[in-house]
Amino acid sequence: MRDIRIVFMGTPDFAVGILETLVENNCKIVGVITAPDKPAGRGRKVQQSAVKTAAQRHNLPLLQPTNLKDEHFLAQLKALQANLQIVVAFRMLPKVVWQMPEYGTFNLHASLLPQYRGAAPINWAIMNGEDKTGVTTFFIDEAIDTGAIILQQETPINDDDTAGTLHDRLMKLGATAVLDTVNLIKEENVRTIVQPNTKALKTAHKLHKETCRIDWAQPLDRLYDFIRGLSPYPTAWTHLHNGSDTLITKIYDARKEPAQHDHAPGTLIIDKKSMKVAAKDGYLHLVELQLQGKRKMGAADVLNGLQLEENAYMS
Numbered sequence: 001m002r003d004i005r006i007v008f009m010g011t012p013d014f015a016v017g018i019l020e021t022l023v024e025n026n027c028k029i030v031g032v033i034t035a036p037d038k039p040a041g042r043g044r045k046v047q048q049s050a051v052k053t054a055a056q057r058h059n060l061p062l063l064q065p066t067n068l069k070d071e072h073f074l075a076q077l078k079a080l081q082a083n084l085q086i087v088v089a090f091r092m093l094p095k096v097v098w099q100m101p102e103y104g105t106f107n108l109h110a111s112l113l114p115q116y117r118g119a120a121p122i123n124w125a126i127m128n129g130e131d132k133t134g135v136t137t138f139f140i141d142e143a144i145d146t147g148a149i150i151l152q153q154e155t156p157i158n159d160d161d162t163a164g165t166l167h168d169r170l171m172k173l174g175a176t177a178v179l180d181t182v183n184l185i186k187e188e189n190v191r192t193i194v195q196p197n198t199k200a201l202k203t204a205h206k207l208h209k210e211t212c213r214i215d216w217a218q219p220l221d222r223l224y225d226f227i228r229g230l231s232p233y234p235t236a237w238t239h240l241h242n243g244s245d246t247l248i249t250k251i252y253d254a255r256k257e258p259a260q261h262d263h264a265p266g267t268l269i270i271d272k273k274s275m276k277v278a279a280k281d282g283y284l285h286l287v288e289l290q291l292q293g294k295r296k297m298g299a300a301d302v303l304n305g306l307q308l309e310e311n312a313y314m315s
Contacts, residue, residue, distance in 0.1 A: 002103070002186050007082040008060075009033040011049045014171050015088040018108060019051060021175035022086075023058050027182060031061045031080040033090070069094050084185060086178060087140065098140045103185050105140045108178050110170045111204065112136060112152055114195045117145035118204035122170060123163050126229030128202060129221065132156050133166070135174040137181040139192065148192035150181050162231040162253075207234055214238040214251070216266035216314060220282040224256040227284075240268075240291070243309045252296060253287035268312045273300040277314050 006029050008019050022029060032055040040047045055062045061080065065073040074096060085105035087093065098105040111121035113136040118124075125133040134154040141147040153173050157166060184190045207230070214226065214236050230236040231252045240249040263269065263278035270276075276283040290296040291306065 004084050004186050005030045005082045007031045007085045009090040010051045010088040011035045012089050013050045016050045016054045017171040018088050018175045018178050019054050029060050030082050033063050036064045036066055106137050107140050108174050109136045115202050116204040119206040121204040122166050123229050124204040127226050129225045130157055135177045137177050153177050162228045164232045212236055220256050220279040223279055227251050227254050238314045242312045248292040250290040255285040258282040266314045275299045
């Protein structure tokens with residue numbers, strides 16, 4: 001049985017659940033590496049990462065390098081004397097870092113690799129209408145998300161899942177997978193699988209503002225999956241055209257209604273308490289949205305505060 005000394009690397013909330021599970025199971029965490037504090041939000045207040053907050057709560061040694069190749073950082077990392085590194089939602093590591101520990105560096109990725117390599121696997125799996133996803137642990141190599149697989153665990157994607165609900169479920173599944181992987185390494189019982197060379201690979205590239213804009217010409221199911229795959233963050237958005245005003249509008253929640261009709265895609269249909277947008281094969285009922293400069297609201301509340309013209313539409 002190996003004595004495992006772990007350096008944990010991660011930044012966002014997704015990584016916190018995994019770190020907490022390792023601590024709760026008495027794994028020896030000799031150091032935590034996370035992103036430097038940075039200004040965020042409208043007030044540009046300096047904020048620390050979720051992982052930093054968790055590490056401080058458990059009094060774990062903490063490093064926040066800006067440059068992972070910096071000689072001073074590499075010396076600090078080596079001084080921790082870790083023999084295993086675990087990476088969860090961090091950043092690409094230079095070879096000098098991931099090769100450092102005796103038992104290697106493994107990553108937790110929120111997809112069933114080789115599918116959905118990249119920065120936003122949870123979002124893209126829902127946006128593309130997948131019916132299942134999962135988590136993968138794998139040893140890091142020189143490319144992104146291509147290393148030898150240690151283990152995988154699956155979960156279904158339900159029709160009402162959002163990126164938020166799936167994120168939370170995969171975090172719990174990932175915590176189990178990481179702990180199981182540590183135990184396999186501890187017991188010298190790892191049997192890796194080389195990632196298959198699949199031609200039809202779906203990627204999970206980073207999301208940008210334009211990636212999140214709704215295209216109302218898409219089929220109803222595709223629109224529905226797109227909105228829930230981006231909810232609650234970074235959120236699907238569209239332009240609401242109301243007379244001479246054009247408002248950027250975020251859509252957090254919607255319901256689909258397959259139907260035949262003669263409305264052009266993007267046409268807004270309203271009554272006193274509800275709003276729906278025409279797609280080419282049905283309607284998308286807006287449940288929760290946020291108009292530019294306003295807070296997030298239900299459709300009825302939006303209608304109470306906004307006088308919509310008869311020819312209002314979304315594009």
